[in-house]
Amino acid sequence: MAETATLYDKLGGKEAIGSVVDVFYKKVLADDRINQYFKHTDMEAQRRHQTAFIAYALGGPKYTGRSMEKAHEGMNLQEVHWDAVVELLVESLQEKGVSNEDIQVIAENLLPLKPHILGK
Protein backbone atom coordinates (compact mmCIF):
# COMPACT_ATOMS: atom_id res chain seq x y z
CA MET A 1 0.00 0.00 0.00
CA ALA A 2 3.02 2.32 0.19
CA GLU A 3 2.53 3.21 -3.47
CA THR A 4 -1.06 4.35 -2.99
CA ALA A 5 -0.31 6.33 0.15
CA THR A 6 2.30 8.14 -1.91
CA LEU A 7 -0.31 8.83 -4.58
CA TYR A 8 -2.67 10.37 -2.04
CA ASP A 9 0.07 12.73 -0.87
CA LYS A 10 1.42 13.30 -4.36
CA LEU A 11 -1.96 14.50 -5.60
CA GLY A 12 -2.31 16.94 -2.71
CA GLY A 13 -4.08 15.06 0.09
CA LYS A 14 -7.50 16.06 1.37
CA GLU A 15 -7.83 19.29 -0.59
CA ALA A 16 -7.04 17.71 -3.93
CA ILE A 17 -9.59 15.02 -3.12
CA GLY A 18 -12.21 17.67 -2.50
CA SER A 19 -11.76 19.14 -5.95
CA VAL A 20 -11.83 15.74 -7.68
CA VAL A 21 -14.96 14.92 -5.67
CA ASP A 22 -16.78 17.95 -7.05
CA VAL A 23 -16.04 16.99 -10.65
CA PHE A 24 -16.81 13.29 -10.08
CA TYR A 25 -20.05 14.03 -8.25
CA LYS A 26 -21.41 16.18 -11.08
CA LYS A 27 -20.61 13.44 -13.57
CA VAL A 28 -22.30 10.76 -11.46
CA LEU A 29 -25.51 12.76 -11.16
CA ALA A 30 -25.52 13.48 -14.91
CA ASP A 31 -25.03 9.85 -15.89
CA ASP A 32 -28.24 7.91 -16.58
CA ARG A 33 -26.51 4.59 -16.05
CA ILE A 34 -26.11 5.25 -12.34
CA ASN A 35 -27.80 8.47 -11.18
CA GLN A 36 -30.99 6.63 -10.19
CA TYR A 37 -29.09 5.04 -7.30
CA PHE A 38 -28.53 8.44 -5.77
CA LYS A 39 -32.09 9.73 -6.23
CA HIS A 40 -33.09 9.22 -2.60
CA THR A 41 -29.68 9.92 -1.14
CA ASP A 42 -29.22 13.21 0.65
CA MET A 43 -26.46 15.59 -0.41
CA GLU A 44 -24.46 14.95 2.72
CA ALA A 45 -24.42 11.19 2.15
CA GLN A 46 -23.57 11.64 -1.49
CA ARG A 47 -20.62 13.82 -0.76
CA ARG A 48 -19.48 11.36 1.89
CA HIS A 49 -19.77 8.58 -0.66
CA GLN A 50 -17.74 10.39 -3.29
CA THR A 51 -15.08 11.46 -0.82
CA ALA A 52 -14.76 7.96 0.59
CA PHE A 53 -14.63 6.63 -2.94
CA ILE A 54 -11.80 8.93 -4.03
CA ALA A 55 -9.88 8.48 -0.78
CA TYR A 56 -10.12 4.72 -1.24
CA ALA A 57 -8.93 5.03 -4.81
CA LEU A 58 -5.91 7.05 -3.80
CA GLY A 59 -5.05 4.98 -0.75
CA GLY A 60 -5.72 7.84 1.66
CA PRO A 61 -6.41 7.56 5.39
CA LYS A 62 -8.24 4.44 6.38
CA TYR A 63 -11.99 4.54 5.89
CA THR A 64 -13.85 3.57 9.05
CA GLY A 65 -17.47 3.49 7.85
CA ARG A 66 -19.63 0.57 6.84
CA SER A 67 -18.07 -2.32 4.95
CA MET A 68 -18.38 -2.22 1.18
CA GLU A 69 -20.81 -5.17 1.37
CA LYS A 70 -23.02 -3.36 3.88
CA ALA A 71 -22.84 0.03 2.12
CA HIS A 72 -24.07 -1.44 -1.18
CA GLU A 73 -26.34 -4.15 0.19
CA GLY A 74 -29.62 -4.64 -1.65
CA MET A 75 -28.63 -2.40 -4.58
CA ASN A 76 -27.85 -5.40 -6.75
CA LEU A 77 -25.16 -3.43 -8.57
CA GLN A 78 -23.93 -4.91 -11.85
CA GLU A 79 -20.85 -4.74 -14.04
CA VAL A 80 -22.34 -1.82 -16.02
CA HIS A 81 -22.63 0.30 -12.86
CA TRP A 82 -19.12 -0.54 -11.78
CA ASP A 83 -17.77 0.36 -15.22
CA ALA A 84 -19.66 3.65 -15.24
CA VAL A 85 -18.30 4.70 -11.87
CA VAL A 86 -14.71 3.80 -12.75
CA GLU A 87 -15.03 5.54 -16.12
CA LEU A 88 -16.29 8.75 -14.50
CA LEU A 89 -13.55 8.61 -11.91
CA VAL A 90 -10.90 8.26 -14.63
CA GLU A 91 -12.38 11.23 -16.51
CA SER A 92 -12.43 13.32 -13.33
CA LEU A 93 -8.81 12.52 -12.56
CA GLN A 94 -7.77 13.31 -16.13
CA GLU A 95 -9.54 16.66 -15.94
CA LYS A 96 -7.65 17.41 -12.74
CA GLY A 97 -4.35 16.73 -14.49
CA VAL A 98 -3.47 13.39 -12.91
CA SER A 99 -1.12 11.42 -15.17
CA ASN A 100 -2.31 8.30 -16.98
CA GLU A 101 0.34 6.32 -15.14
CA ASP A 102 -1.10 7.36 -11.77
CA ILE A 103 -4.65 6.76 -12.99
CA GLN A 104 -3.67 3.24 -13.97
CA VAL A 105 -2.43 2.56 -10.43
CA ILE A 106 -5.63 4.04 -8.97
CA ALA A 107 -7.82 1.82 -11.17
CA GLU A 108 -5.82 -1.26 -10.15
CA ASN A 109 -6.23 -0.37 -6.49
CA LEU A 110 -9.99 -0.29 -6.86
CA LEU A 111 -10.34 -3.69 -8.52
CA PRO A 112 -10.21 -5.81 -5.32
CA LEU A 113 -13.33 -3.97 -4.08
CA LYS A 114 -15.41 -5.07 -7.04
CA PRO A 115 -16.65 -8.45 -5.72
CA HIS A 116 -17.58 -6.79 -2.43
CA ILE A 117 -19.64 -4.05 -4.07
CA LEU A 118 -21.47 -5.88 -6.85
CA GLY A 119 -24.54 -8.00 -6.10
CA LYS A 120 -24.05 -11.65 -6.96
Ligand code: HEM
Ligand atom coordinates in the same frame (compact mmCIF):
# COMPACT_ATOMS: atom_id res chain seq x y z
C1 HEM B 1 -14.85 1.35 -5.96
C2 HEM B 1 -16.16 1.53 -5.97
C3 HEM B 1 -16.95 2.11 -4.84
C4 HEM B 1 -16.56 2.58 -3.62
C5 HEM B 1 -15.14 2.65 -3.04
C6 HEM B 1 -17.74 3.02 -2.93
C7 HEM B 1 -17.76 3.55 -1.65
C8 HEM B 1 -18.91 3.73 -0.92
C9 HEM B 1 -18.95 4.05 0.49
C10 HEM B 1 -17.72 4.25 1.37
C11 HEM B 1 -20.26 4.14 0.85
C12 HEM B 1 -20.80 4.39 2.25
C13 HEM B 1 -21.02 5.82 2.51
C14 HEM B 1 -21.51 6.00 3.92
O1 HEM B 1 -21.94 5.02 4.56
O2 HEM B 1 -21.44 7.11 4.37
C15 HEM B 1 -21.06 3.90 -0.33
C16 HEM B 1 -22.44 3.98 -0.40
C17 HEM B 1 -23.15 4.02 -1.59
N1 HEM B 1 -22.67 3.70 -2.83
FE1 HEM B 1 -20.77 3.25 -3.29
N2 HEM B 1 -18.83 2.83 -3.74
C18 HEM B 1 -18.39 2.27 -4.92
C19 HEM B 1 -19.16 1.92 -6.00
C20 HEM B 1 -20.49 2.25 -6.16
C21 HEM B 1 -21.27 2.03 -7.34
C22 HEM B 1 -20.77 1.34 -8.62
C23 HEM B 1 -22.51 2.54 -7.10
C24 HEM B 1 -23.73 2.62 -7.99
C25 HEM B 1 -23.67 3.05 -9.20
C26 HEM B 1 -22.51 3.05 -5.74
C27 HEM B 1 -23.59 3.65 -5.11
C28 HEM B 1 -23.67 3.89 -3.76
C29 HEM B 1 -24.87 4.37 -3.08
C30 HEM B 1 -26.20 4.71 -3.75
C31 HEM B 1 -24.54 4.44 -1.71
C32 HEM B 1 -25.47 4.84 -0.57
C33 HEM B 1 -25.32 6.31 -0.32
C34 HEM B 1 -26.14 6.66 0.90
O3 HEM B 1 -27.33 6.87 0.73
O4 HEM B 1 -25.56 6.70 2.00
N3 HEM B 1 -21.27 2.84 -5.20
N4 HEM B 1 -20.21 3.65 -1.39
